[in-house]
Amino acid sequence: MNTANSVDSFTCPEFLAMERTIIDDFVDCTREACEEAEACVKELDNDGGAAYVHRLFRAMHSLKGNCQMVGLTPFVELLHRVEEIVARVRAEQDPYFRELGEFLLLAIDEVEDLLNHLIAHGSTSDVRRKKLYELCDTLQKSSSRGFQPQQFKDAIALLDGKVSSKETVSKAPRVMLELQDxxxxxxxxxxxxxxxxxxxxxxxxxxxxxxxxxxxxxxxxxxxxxxxxxxxxxxxxxxxxxxxxxxxxxxxxxxxxxxxxxxxxxxxxxxxxxxxxxxxxxxxxxxxxxxxxxxxxxxxxxxxxxxxxxxxxxxxxxxxxxxxxxxxxxxxxxxxxxxxxxxxxxxxxxxxxxxxxxxxxxxxxxxx
Missing domain, CATH: 1.10.3210.10 (Hypothetical protein af1432)
Structure with a gap:
């Protein structure tokens, strides 16, 4: 991880120095993987079968792999912790439940937001990255007897107090009629x-x-x-x-x-x-x-x-x-x-x- 001027942020020079076409390709692939993960969570919330768990795992693995390919090491470490949660469900160590899926959606949103900020501004919040990493780590360590819905509810509340999936909490932006450049x-x-x-x-x-x-x-x-x-x-x-x-x-x-x-x-x-x-x-x-x-x-x-x-x-x-x-x-x-x-x-x-x-x-x- 490469720190920026502030101890609360980090940057990834290797990634940011790449040609714009490569960065754009990475963004497109990342968006596709995120959309696939979100679609799988939606199906699982509607009693979708094990096939959607496998697809969800592949989407998370693709997200991590994309970051690894372009040198985004801090995101690789974070996404590995998120992926481990899905891996336990995939291996049938733990059941899937709505709260788990809701946490995954919020985690994906957070990763996307951090990536977008990094691309737009050259650095992004290390505080937020560490917070999500530690939440995933805590869920793993405190779930030796299996994942419980309440643990994920608590994690969701700690993730900026969001308690609903992004479909229900996101507010449509007001459409303004104005001429662009x-x-x-x-x-x-x-x-x-x-x-x-x-x-x-x-x-x-x-x-x-x-x-x-x-x-x-x-x-x-x-x-x-x-x-x-x-x-x-x-x-x-x-x-x-x-x-x-x-x-x-x-x-x-x-x-x-x-x-x-x-x-x-x-x-x-x-x-x-x-x-x-x-x-x-x-x-x-x-x-x-x-x-x-x-x-x-x-x-x-x-x-x-x-x-x-x-x-x-x-x-x-x-x-x-x-x-x-x-x-x-x-x-x-x-x-x-x-x-x-x-x-x-x-x-x-x-x-x-x-x-x-x-x-x-x-x-x-x-x-x-």
């Missing part, structure tokens, strides 16, 4: 389109980072915020494409292809509606144009294509190649991606920009 809203839209397919995980954010790096390498010919907005919003129009087409495996018909191509117009129009993002809208509109004039929607050639769109075309192709797709259940390497892009200079991509993108990817490979 444009860029925050664009990130939400980008996350939404990325969540529509398992093959698009963090794709928009990855595109935004790479276009920013390419723009910088070229001497910033495009306004950085306009380019960031375009990178986040370039595929948002795809969310209006029918799912039967969006998720279709194999080739598209001519009519289906026309429907897909409309996404650039939809995305550009959305940016114009925001106001103040005219350049970003033009980038989105042009990002499927080809250097040789065989792109869409306007068949523009060479320097007639917005420079931001020429950058985004390279990056979008790179992201597509290096991520899994419905027709290809594996990721191709960075080198194979850059080789394919280089093979299409002058026909599809701006040669000068591809040359600079090679440098960006070289630095990315060196970093990895």
């Amino acid at each position: 444009d860029m925050l809203m664009m990130r939400k839209f980008a996350q939404q389109i990325d969540n529509l397919s398992i093959y698009r995980k963090n794709r928009s954010e990855q595109a935004a980072q790479l276009t920013a790096s390419l723009n910088e390498a070229l001497g910033n010919p495009v306004d950085a915020r306009q380019l960031q907005a375009a990178s986040l919003m370039h595929d948002v129009g795809m969310s209006f494409i029918p799912h039967s087409i969006f998720n279709k495996e194999g080739g598209l018909s001519r009519e289906e292809l026309k429907i897909v191509q409309e996404h650039v117009v939809t995305g550009a129009q959305m940016l114009l509606r925001f106001g103040g993002w005219d350049e970003a809208a033009r980038i989105v509109l042009d990002h499927h144009e080809r250097y040789d004039g065989y792109g869409y929607p306007n068949g523009l050639t060479g320097k007639n294509i917005h420079p931001g769109a020429r950058m985004l075309a390279i990056v979008d192709t790179f992201c597509s190649i290096t991520n899994e797709r419905s027709d290809r259940s594996y990721k191709r390497s960075l080198l194979s991606a850059i080789s394919e892009i280089n093979a299409n200079i002058e026909s599809q991509f701006d040669p000068q920009m591809v040359e600079m993108f090679n440098d960006v990817v070289r630095k990315l490979i060196a970093k990895q």
Whole structure:
């Protein structure tokens, strides 16, 4: 455990130094394990059988394993103590009862809250972590004759006096009608389109980072915020494409292809509606144009294509190649991606920009 400035908090530098994509992946996996554990507790409260106890144990074990993989040692120690409670029920040493499940839900909530605070602020409460650890430890030591409901009631009361499951105590937040910052809203839209397919995980954010790096390498010919907005919003129009087409495996018909191509117009129009993002809208509109004039929607050639769109075309192709797709259940390497892009200079991509993108990817490979 690594202590922060305050003796009441701790941090985990090894974890926080990891790439954002790894941290995001960890958060997603952790959320899935927590949701699985909560679903199992709900079923067990409704007289679910032993299968849900086994699933609950696996969910807790996954939580612990995820933390171990990314160097969150303090959480590994804590989750091991929580897991031991489930292990006793799984081994039929003790019966399951509602109070035990309620305590587990509160423990999971506490772990999630501590993790979120660590990610958001760089440190989190060691007092709360130790409190939960000691409660689990006490339950183990004081239960030599078997777990008793009253012991868990007492533990729940000590855990900040919460006495009901999170479904009954959580109060729905009041919904406020207010305008968010444009860029925050664009990130939400980008996350939404990325969540529509398992093959698009963090794709928009990855595109935004790479276009920013390419723009910088070229001497910033495009306004950085306009380019960031375009990178986040370039595929948002795809969310209006029918799912039967969006998720279709194999080739598209001519009519289906026309429907897909409309996404650039939809995305550009959305940016114009925001106001103040005219350049970003033009980038989105042009990002499927080809250097040789065989792109869409306007068949523009060479320097007639917005420079931001020429950058985004390279990056979008790179992201597509290096991520899994419905027709290809594996990721191709960075080198194979850059080789394919280089093979299409002058026909599809701006040669000068591809040359600079090679440098960006070289630095990315060196970093990895």
